[in-house]
Amino acid sequence: xxxxxxxxxxxxxxxxxxxxxxxxxxxxxxxxxxxxxxxxxxxxxxxxxxxxxxxxxxxxxxxxxxxxxxxxxxxxxxxxxxxxxxxxxxxxxxxxxxxxxxxxxxxxxxxxxxxxxxxxxxxxxxxxxxxxxxxxxxxxxxxxxxxxxxxxxxxxxxxxxxxxxxxxxxxxxxxxxxxxxxxxxxxxxxxxxxxxxxxxxxxxxxxxxxxxxxxxxxxxxxxxxxxxxxxxxxxxxxxxxxxxxxxxxxxxxxxxxxxxxxxxxxxxxxxxxxxxxxxxxxxxxxxxxxxxxxxxxxxxxxxxxxxxxxxxxxxxx
Amino acid sequence: xxxxxxxxxxxxxxxxxxxxxxxxxxxxxxxxxxxxxxxxxxxxxxxxxxxxxxxxxxxxxxxxxxxxxxxxxxxxxxxxxxxxxxxxxxxxxxxxxxxxxxxxxxxxxxxxxxxxxxxxxxxxxxxxxxxxxxxxxxxxxxxxxxxxxxxxxxxxxxxxxxxxxxxxxxxxxxxxxxxxxxxxxxxxxxxxxxxxxxxxxxxxxxxxxxxxxxxxxxxxxxxxxxxxxxxxxxxxxxxxxxxxxxxxxxxxxxxxxxxxxxxxxxxxxxxxxxxxxxxxxxxxxxxxxxxxxxxxxxxxxxxxxxxxxxxxxxxxxxxxxxxxxxxxxxxxxxxxxxxxxxxxxxxxxxxxxxxxxxxxxx
Numbered sequence: 001x002x003x004x005x006x007x008x009x010x011x012x013x014x015x016x017x018x019x020x021x022x023x024x025x026x027x028x029x030x031x032x033x034x035x036x037x038x039x040x041x042x043x044x045x046x047x048x049x050x051x052x053x054x055x056x057x058x059x060x061x062x063x064x065x066x067x068x069x070x071x072x073x074x075x076x077x078x079x080x081x082x083x084x085x086x087x088x089x090x091x092x093x094x095x096x097x098x099x100x101x102x103x104x105x106x107x108x109x110x111x112x113x114x115x116x117x118x119x120x121x122x123x124x125x126x127x128x129x130x131x132x133x134x135x136x137x138x139x140x141x142x143x144x145x146x147x148x149x150x151x152x153x154x155x156x157x158x159x160x161x162x163x164x165x166x167x168x169x170x171x172x173x174x175x176x177x178x179x180x181x182x183x184x185x186x187x188x189x190x191x192x193x194x195x196x197x198x199x200x201x202x203x204x205x206x207x208x209x210x211x212x213x214x215x216x217x218x219x220x221x222x223x224x225x226x227x228x229x230x231x232x233x234x235x236x237x238x239x240x241x242x243x244x245x246x247x248x249x250x251x252x253x254x255x256x257x258x259x260x261x262x263x264x265x266x267x268x269x270x271x272x273x274x275x276x277x278x279x280x281x282x283x284x285x286x287x288x289x290x291x292x293x294x295x296x297x298x299x300x301x302x303x304x305x306x307x308x309x310x311x312x313x314x315x316x317x
Numbered sequence: 318x319x320x321x322x323x324x325x326x327x328x329x330x331x332x333x334x335x336x337x338x339x340x341x342x343x344x345x346x347x348x349x350x351x352x353x354x355x356x357x358x359x360x361x362x363x364x365x366x367x368x369x370x371x372x373x374x375x376x377x378x379x380x381x382x383x384x385x386x387x388x389x390x391x392x393x394x395x396x397x398x399x400x401x402x403x404x405x406x407x408x409x410x411x412x413x414x415x416x417x418x419x420x421x422x423x424x425x426x427x428x429x430x431x432x433x434x435x436x437x438x439x440x441x442x443x444x445x446x447x448x449x450x451x452x453x454x455x456x457x458x459x460x461x462x463x464x465x466x467x468x469x470x471x472x473x474x475x476x477x478x479x480x481x482x483x484x485x486x487x488x489x490x491x492x493x494x495x496x497x498x499x500x501x502x503x504x505x506x507x508x509x510x511x512x513x514x515x516x517x518x519x520x521x522x523x524x525x526x527x528x529x530x531x532x533x534x535x536x537x538x539x540x541x542x543x544x545x546x547x548x549x550x551x552x553x554x555x556x557x558x559x560x561x562x563x564x565x566x567x568x569x570x571x572x573x574x575x576x577x578x579x580x581x582x583x584x585x586x587x588x589x590x591x592x593x594x595x596x597x598x599x600x601x602x603x604x605x606x607x608x609x610x611x612x613x614x615x616x617x618x619x620x621x622x623x624x625x626x627x628x629x630x631x632x633x634x635x636x637x638x639x640x641x642x643x644x645x646x647x648x649x650x651x652x653x654x655x656x657x658x659x660x661x662x663x664x665x666x667x668x669x670x671x672x673x674x675x676x677x678x679x
Contacts, residue, residue: 005326009327012323062331082407083382083407084467084471085466087382088464096448098448098451113438113441117435124384131508135537136537187540207618208618226487259492285649290645290673291676311651
């Protein structure tokens with residue numbers, strides 16, 4: 001099957017129900033509604049309107065009149081869109097099942113109802129069962145579903161939030177008022193993308209949020225902050241110029257290099273710099289690789305690593 | 318100039334939808350100019366060439382989800398075909414409101430009056446749009462397009478918002494990302510149950526190796542797409558990260574038949590559930606007991622991943638399959654998370670501590 005023909009048929013079956021009322025429609029408006037360009041729209045319409053082989057007496061099922069800036073369609077059929085196909089249902093099911101795992105039991109009810117109803121909108125063809133259960137997506141649980149629910153409420157109403165949070169290296173919680181711009185899932189974790197009173201962009205790991213109170217005060221949400229996370233793949237922002245150099249042994253370097261987009265050295269190891277905004281993060285990051293990662297520089301951070309390693313026993317107490 | 322394929326398909330669909338009763342190919346051909354192209358149809362004896370064209374069209378439209386039903390012996394002159402309007406057209410989609418169901422404008426033509434009305438509640442519409450956004454963000458263009466198509470259809474009657482844009486939540490794009498053509502190839506092999514060969518760069522290997530696999534499913538966890546498939550050479554189920562797959566080719570022999578079946582006992586959902594690194598592996602699971610002494614945000618979040626130990630408030634219990642991975646994770650908390658049991662885990666942790674200290678020895 002040619003992708004072009006099947007894609008074109010889908011577009012045409014999407015277009016005709018919107019146009020087949022015998023009235024003139026502006027081409028630009030139709031193209032915008034169909035999320036296509038006027039040129040592609042014209043190509044699609046011409047593909048079903050230009051006939052060279054119609055026998056005498058043949059009555060068109062779909063009649064299309066294209067003028068300079070308008071199009072007029074009359075049709076015996078196609079006054080409604082086609083039902084959803086199984087792949088279309090599966091795509092929605094995949095997204096809805098991802099949502100379901102993030103939500104509280106009370107929030108799952110509309111998802112379950114929607115899933116049930118969508119099943120009633122599909123076409124039934126013999127190959128439908130070939131699609132069943134062949135794709136799955138899971139972002140993993142991180143943080144409280146109740147906190148996520150509160151944040152979604154704040155985001156949808158552009159309201160500020162009072163957040164009690166304990167940072168990775170902090171031994172006490174702090175409470176602050178923030179403007180939540182988006183939720184972002186990066187590196188296996190949900191983050192709240194927000195600005196504080198000083199306007200600085202910050203990321204808060206959901207699993208370190210202790211309490212949330214949605215305030216009445218509103219603000220203007222900035223969607224671009226989240227898009228930046230989406231593109232860079234990182235929920236991290238820092239204006240620090242501080243760096244640490246870490247050498248990863250050949251045993252693990254390939255994994256790190258793949259994740260970081262860095263080239264391996266000739267001996268299969270990887271040495272690279274990381275920005276350091278939080279020393280406790282730096283120590284945790286290097287320790288997670290055990291002897292396969294070595295903090296090379298700066299000297300004061302390496303000294304801190306040595307001191308940390310001497311401070312705990314390594315055996316059960 | 319011959320009719321475009323889309324025009325032929327539209328004519329065929331219009332012809333099928335215009336008949337209340339099943340019709341033979343001879344009858345259909347009168348309504349589809351492309352099936353009269355060589356004059357044989359007009360003479361009421363459609364040529365084998367035209368019949369083959371019709372069979373191909375029918376198969377392709379079925380592949381696109383058009384529910385054409387064949388009655389009688391497939392391919393014979395007596396076979397009849399039907400496309401029932403209520404099985405082709407989207408039902409009327411209404412919205413439940415305080416005043417009852419708000420219904421869309423109905424079409425006053427034959428075939429449309431029998432369409433049922435399906436009523437959605439407003440909170441269902443919100444999650445459908447959000448679900449479509451999620452599907453569009455996991456890095457598979459085909460999946461994203463299917464979700465967009467579905468929402469476009471539903472939006473014919475329903476006031477659904479746009480699915481492009483980040484909405485309230487975004488999924489960061491991982492590095493490296495799965496190649497969209499590879500995902501499409503694997504998806505095609507999976508749907509047709511055909512073997513697929515590819516070059517795979519396993520993490521432990523210096524160079525890539527040729528693999529032959531029978532795809533059971535594609536899953537997205539931890540920000541990456543994986544292929545769950547039976548490795549033909551090893552005769553065992555394996556997960557392949559799609560971003561490490563190159564030059565994937567679907568078995569072209571016997572295209573109309575399947576190469577394998579996915580075992581009924583296989584559940585992709587169970588197989589692919591998101592897990593911590595120490596929960597994944599072929600080893601037997603054991604229970605680990607860990608003492609958490611730190612109070613930093615990182616340590617508290619880590620402790621929350623385990624189950625409470627009723628005998629000791631500072632102890633948490635974990636199900637572990639990979640002791641090495643688990644010990645390293647505990648080690649990253651620099652003494653604030655110490656293994657208590659079993660002894661093998663305690664030893665593993667002590668060994669990591671000792672060898673890591675040696676790295677920084679003066």
